[in-house]
Amino acid sequence: MPDSLNNLLTALKPQFADRLLTSDAAREHHGSGESHLTPAWPDAIVMVQSTEEVSDVLAACTCYGVPVIPFGAGSSIEGQIHAPHGGISLDMSAMHAILSVQDTDMDCTVQCGVTRQALNEHLRVTGLFFPVELGAHATLGGIAATRASGTTTVRYGSMRDLVLGMTIVMPDGEIIKTGGRARKSSAGYDLTRLFIGSEGTLGVITELNLRLFGVPEATQTAMCSFATIEDATQTVVMALQCGLSLNRIELADRLQMQAINRYSKTDLPESPTLWVELTGAPATVENDMEVFEGLAETASRFDRATTAEDASRLWRVRHDALYASRALRPGIKGISTDVCVPISQLPAIISEIQDVIATTSIQAPLVGHVGDGNFHLVLLYDPENQDEAQEARHINTQLVEMALKMGGTCTGEHGVGLGKKAYLTAEHGPALGVMRRIRNALDPDNIMNPGKIFDL
């Protein structure tokens, strides 16, 4: 253990006592997360309880030149919480207070360690909810730090759109507040949006002001099958242009539907499928579902849920899609691709990548947030098998190249971490240099999550 680290731990010990962890179990947990990448353990973990404690730890880390990696729930999948240069994992999960809810203003203030599930549980009595919905158990700080999103982005936007302001601790320990509680402001640079998606490389988010929404009165759900991805996409484009009250619109491909049938013991058509959920006033969703059914004229089958149980039965298979995929090859977790393209390019990119996949031994079922042009292939490969690993890398790289050529991005929602760093030069060109200058200006000692997003 180098001197600097030793000195840091000695300095922190009196203040944090048994909230300073160095056990292998804790280090392992904090150095692997949900990523497919080789774990890289931090040297120690500090469980913080307040903004002031975060400030103390960051000031000490700057003083001793030791890296700090903020840790929310560890659910990120591109190695974001890995510690390739060692250092302190700053565990935010004990900062889980919901500080205030303002019904009238439809906003709330939470500590960063609150999960979206806990927030929505707390909000239930108010008739309000927070609409970012993703497939993992994650903290709102982590969701903001990765600019995450999910099935309801088509309606409410991503984390980028729903944070009004934040409390942030800068690398030297300075505490700042960005934004505020006003719905909009033109007062200077948008620091809130700069920190959203910065993956812990600029500072630590300790509190967030979030926009809330009224729970819609009514819901309509349907599931429909198409002969081709193109027919499905075309239906979605028309629904978007008509401004239908879409809450979720999800796509699965043929292989995914085969996996679902096998896993969920269903008998669904094994062809490209859309799930659609409309929410709003009863008259609106009733009308919009009629319109949607009309637009889906190329659908070979259209199942409209008539009861809440019906609807949750339709959604259940979508929610289980990841497990269904994994069951195609037991023991293999797979890795998830994450490109996002202009929606018009979806049929082309899916068909092109399926041609590439066909030249490999890999199975790769597809699900997508089709309204946003974002989709995931689960690449089912055995990481121990060098040939398969090479094939999986090949597919992912090809896919990213296709997406960039179409004006898209290498990551729609999962973030960069370690896993997507290699693609950023191709995606951003000289803009990456501008990002790096911002990073150097705000974290001159390079202590915040070093090696993520950028090479050192």
Next chain:
Amino acid sequence: MPDSLNNLLTALKPQFADRLLTSDAAREHHGSGESHLTPAWPDAIVMVQSTEEVSDVLAACTCYGVPVIPFGAGSSIEGQIHAPHGGISLDMSAMHAILSVQDTDMDCTVQCGVTRQALNEHLRVTGLFFPVELGAHATLGGIAATRASGTTTVRYGSMRDLVLGMTIVMPDGEIIKTGGRARKSSAGYDLTRLFIGSEGTLGVITELNLRLFGVPEATQTAMCSFATIEDATQTVVMALQCGLSLNRIELADRLQMQAINRYSKTDLPESPTLWVELTGAPATVENDMEVFEGLAETASRFDRATTAEDASRLWRVRHDALYASRALRPGIKGISTDVCVPISQLPAIISEIQDVIATTSIQAPLVGHVGDGNFHLVLLYDPENQDEAQEARHINTQLVEMALKMGGTCTGEHGVGLGKKAYLTAEHGPALGVMRRIRNALDPDNIMNPGKIFDL
């Protein structure tokens, strides 16, 4: 004329010929804009026609250490286009090409000098439109640079929410692209949002990718009067919580209504008034207007437009509100305040500021984008009269202090420029230092619109 400027003009002359202007008329036009502040002329104006030309001018300005002030339509009102340190006004208005419209993806690419009116005119045949609507003739580059918004923000968000990507020229002439055409991305820092609202202090926006929306099928309009601002606000809060398909919801106070009656020769109730516009599918807006009328139970009068002519008659008086205000005191233009607060605070701040106004000799009618908590008082004072000018400053300062105490902002949409600089320390505290570090990192020679947002 200092040597550096002389040398710069000599260097630029061969390339720009008669697009390099130094006449007093051109300098005056480019150094006053719509602001109430004392004009400050640039030394010269360069009319650019391409991103490459912008790059050439910026590289030359960096080389000679001469300030550059981007100029869109000059409609900003806080002195944003003033040249307090002289230099070059970079006139972007000739960059007015609409480069492409992608119907399927509902986006478009435009040069920065395109006005929103020109864009919507061009889009008419497509059934799509760009929804940022403000009360001025402004360029999309200027609208982005000030993070502007307007009456439809309650539905579609502000400029912040609607730009997918941009082409930007950095102060040293480097050309970068931010964002892209994907609906969402988690690939690195959000440079797009950093440049939106940066008021020309970080670089020059030359192209923008913008989101478009389908023109809604149906519209319902109503105007209703309340005994108090509180009753009006309460109605709006309920409408927001119900998620009604609000497109615009605008507020005027008693004095504004008196001004309107006098100017527009109408006989409207002289009490707090809401204009509401719902847009969407016919069934939706029909249903939502019923609901809204039910929510507006405290309204003393509720006029629902039954024809398109009816609707435009109701809106006409709202659109003429500024002229109606000015007609209260002929010859006086007035200045517009611009605070934005959490909506629950609207009744309190309006009543508190009206108490302050009552202690002065100033008349100050109010209109507001009430759904966002943003409102404007037109302070009708004579800038030649020192006492009145002092009173107007007092009102504005008091108002900003109240807004900040309530979690709001000194400017909801007009921006900082020179006029709001003094309030930023109070609003942002140490976060202002972080903004300044970003500014120093990206514009180390301080040539981009120096003296705006920050003191030098």
